[in-house]
Amino acid sequence: MIERLAIIGVGLIGGSLARALRAAGAVREVVGCGRALPNLEKARAFGVIDRFTQDPAEAVRNADLVFVAVPLGAMRGVFDAIREHLQPETVITDGGSVKGSVVLDASAAFGALPPRLVPGHPIAGTEHSGVEASFAELYRNRRVILTPLPDTDPDALARVQTMWETCGAEVTLMSVAHHDEVLAATSHLPHMLAFGLVDALARMRENDEIFRYAAGGFRDFTRIASSNPVMWRDICLANREALSAMLARFGVEMTDLAESIRRADGDHLLEIFARAKAARDRSIEQSH
Numbered sequence: 001m002i003e004r005l006a007i008i009g010v011g012l013i014g015g016s017l018a019r020a021l022r023a024a025g026a027v028r029e030v031v032g033c034g035r036a037l038p039n040l041e042k043a044r045a046f047g048v049i050d051r052f053t054q055d056p057a058e059a060v061r062n063a064d065l066v067f068v069a070v071p072l073g074a075m076r077g078v079f080d081a082i083r084e085h086l087q088p089e090t091v092i093t094d095g096g097s098v099k100g101s102v103v104l105d106a107s108a109a110f111g112a113l114p115p116r117l118v119p120g121h122p123i124a125g126t127e128h129s130g131v132e133a134s135f136a137e138l139y140r141n142r143r144v145i146l147t148p149l150p151d152t153d154p155d156a157l158a159r160v161q162t163m164w165e166t167c168g169a170e171v172t173l174m175s176v177a178h179h180d181e182v183l184a185a186t187s188h189l190p191h192m193l194a195f196g197l198v199d200a201l202a203r204m205r206e207n208d209e210i211f212r213y214a215a216g217g218f219r220d221f222t223r224i225a226s227s228n229p230v231m232w233r234d235i236c237l238a239n240r241e242a243l244s245a246m247l248a249r250f251g252v253e254m255t256d257l258a259e260s261i262r263r264a265d266g267d268h269l270l271e272i273f274a275r276a277k278a279a280r281d282r283s284i285e286q287s288h
């Protein structure tokens, strides 16, 4: 049982955690904290939080668990604001999509990484944001990656792991660097392709003719281009090394594909498509 949970950033990710823990009866009081007053009022009206404050220091007072779910560019400021106001036994965790930057920001704010800070990332979300997009089932049967460091307190790690399992998630442990490389490939690169494709097409024609005749594949492929621009700018900046490397590798793949099409190399195209279909079919089967 969590006695007092402080959620800094009550949006899709923070709001969904609060809803899931409430639905499970695993939390007694949820204190919300954010910058936008209308969002906090909405969160209280929805019953996602019990009360709110716009002051992070006030929000974490006597909290046994603090969940930071703000865009990555706002993490450092939040850590600076709560630094002096945590109880020694308070456990802190976050939901940021990149872990190296969160570890750096926390280390800079606290002087060293606090042992009771457990970096985390739920691999679950949607293209929508804000508390109105949050729902209690978001994390059910989804993975959450925790990236503890050698000095991370085992008791804090266990508490955060139990919290996510209570929401129906499966927890995996990974190193910070490995997390950022894997997510660059499986999440950050696909978002770049969707944003890049939609932007390129939108700029190719003045009217929206292209979008009017878009088939189902376009819709499936580009859903994530509706995601929050600020959040994705921050993810790119925070994971620029791994993401740049991934984009460069992908560029080579695209050049190879374009070259095969230009020289009408049907065999090579068939080889690529068959290999991709087998890999995707296999991965979907494994995830069921």
Ligand SMILES: NC(=O)C1=CN([C@@H]2O[C@H](COP(=O)(O)OP(=O)(O)OC[C@H]3O[C@@H](n4cnc5c(N)ncnc54)[C@H](O)[C@@H]3O)[C@@H](O)[C@H]2O)C=CC1
Pocket (backbone or CB within 6 Å): 008, 009, 010, 011, 012, 013, 014, 033, 034, 035, 036, 039, 069, 070, 071, 072, 074, 077, 078, 095, 096, 097, 098, 121, 122, 123, 124, 125, 126, 127, 128, 129, 130, 131, 228, 231, 235
């Ligand atoms: N949207 C998604 O699908 C996923 C997002 N994430 C990560 O979760 C975090 C939150 O994302 P979402 O919940 O989607 O965003 P959101 O936009 O729905 O919620 C973020 C909230 O943080 C508040 N906020 C912004 N700056 C703040 C500050 N300085 N102090 C206090 N509150 C502040 C905003 O007002 C907003 O209510 C991000 O770090 C993102 O990378 C992780 C997994 C999935």
Ligand SMILES: O=C(O)C(=O)Cc1ccc(O)cc1
Pocket (backbone or CB within 6 Å): 096, 097, 122, 123, 124, 125, 126, 127, 187, 224
């Ligand atoms: O909408 C989708 O399909 C997503 O991929 C959501 C998402 C966005 C960011 C993350 O760090 C994790 C999941």
